[in-house]
Amino acid sequence: MAENGKGSCAKRRALVLFSGGLDSVLAVELLRRCGLEVTGMTFTSPFFGSAAAEEAAARMGIELEVVDITSRHLEVVRRPRYGYGKNMNPCIDCHALMVRVAAELMDGLEADFIATGEVLGERPKSQNRQALDLVAGASGAGELLLRPLSARLLPETRPEKEGWVDRECLLDLSGRSRRRQMDLAEEWGIGEYQSPAGGCLLTDASFSGRLKELMSRVPAFDGSDVEAVRAGRIFWSGSTLIVLGRRHEENMRLVELALPSDRLLRERDAPGPTALLRAYPRGASPNRREIAEAARLLGVYGKGKKPLAPRELVEVERRRGEAEPAS
Numbered sequence: 001m002a003e004n005g006k007g008s009c010a011k012r013r014a015l016v017l018f019s020g021g022l023d024s025v026l027a028v029e030l031l032r033r034c035g036l037e038v039t040g041m042t043f044t045s046p047f048f049g050s051a052a053a054e055e056a057a058a059r060m061g062i063e064l065e066v067v068d069i070t071s072r073h074l075e076v077v078r079r080p081r082y083g084y085g086k087n088m089n090p091c092i093d094c095h096a097l098m099v100r101v102a103a104e105l106m107d108g109l110e111a112d113f114i115a116t117g118e119v120l121g122e123r124p125k126s127q128n129r130q131a132l133d134l135v136a137g138a139s140g141a142g143e144l145l146l147r148p149l150s151a152r153l154l155p156e157t158r159p160e161k162e163g164w165v166d167r168e169c170l171l172d173l174s175g176r177s178r179r180r181q182m183d184l185a186e187e188w189g190i191g192e193y194q195s196p197a198g199g200c201l202l203t204d205a206s207f208s209g210r211l212k213e214l215m216s217r218v219p220a221f222d223g224s225d226v227e228a229v230r231a232g233r234i235f236w237s238g239s240t241l242i243v244l245g246r247r248h249e250e251n252m253r254l255v256e257l258a259l260p261s262d263r264l265l266r267e268r269d270a271p272g273p274t275a276l277l278r279a280y281p282r283g284a285s286p287n288r289r290e291i292a293e294a295a296r297l298l299g300v301y302g303k304g305k306k307p308l309a310p311r312e313l314v315e316v317e318r319r320r321g322e323a324e325p326a327s
């Protein structure tokens with residue numbers, strides 16, 4: 001292992017892809033110990049948010065850029081060039097997209113190069129040598145992409161060749177064991193960090209099943225469809241998506257998510273779940289059979305535990321989330 005902080009590094013700025021997970025936290029800390037300025041960059045999409053990164057950046061005292069990549073990320077999820085991982089996570093394409101976005105924004109942030117917390121061999125599919133090369137190539141970042149935690153096992157990058165960062169200052173971590181990372185965290189006084197891949201819904205088997213079904217039924221799905229299928233119990237009736245809230249918070253969330261063309265229904269005479277009905281193609285109205293199915297589900301999952309008829313439902317008023325009689 002290199003003696004960190006002893007290299008002769010120029011004061012250059014690294015733009016570090018920062019999730020708040022242990023590897024990205026270590027990458028930031030290592031680069032700072034190598035004498036570099038650091039800006040963090042994190043991303044949001046319907047599949048992950050920025051809360052963990054924002055908390056970790058505040059703890060570490062680094063500037064953090066938060067970039068919403070929803071539309072480009074949805075494209076990657078729909079058609080990943082390098083396939084999916086165990087679930088619906090297209091990690092190689094996703095990494096390449098994030099690095100590409102960082103490369104596009106790098107100059108405006110006065111950064112000299114991009115760094116990530118990737119560790120060679122830590123994830124068999126997305127962090128093997130071939131995958132790391134693919135990300136560097138597919139993102140367009142090429143030699144401006146440094147993996148400081150494994151740099152000494154990888155070809156020299158431009159930041160090293162130019163002397164912006166001393167290669168001797170960088171690390172040679174590899175493999176699936178995270179022991180050395182945890183030892184470093186302890187040595188460097190880093191007590192808190194997010195678990196690996198924590199927070200990305202695409203790695204969740206149950207959510208991936210919902211997403212697969214959405215993709216097969218609605219190939220042009222968008223972010224609001226993803227938000228809907230993660231918001232409660234999911235059913236399909238014909239070409240209509242029916243989402244049932246399981247708790248008060250989910251019922252309120254469905255009210256927030258409802259588009260003007262959606263129906264929001266609940267049982268008229270008793271408290272119970274709210275149902276959001278979204279017919280496809282977008283803008284279509286649910287037909288009688290689909291509304292009857294929603295009534296059946298609202299009854300079965302309500303307090304009475306038996307099917308209801310459509311006449312026993314009311315529309316939920318959207319602004320205040322309260323019920324008013326259906327017209």
Ligand code: SF4
Nearest residue numbers: 089090091094197200
């Ligand atoms: S786990 Fe999710 S956020 Fe992370 S690279 Fe894979 S798809 Fe992207």
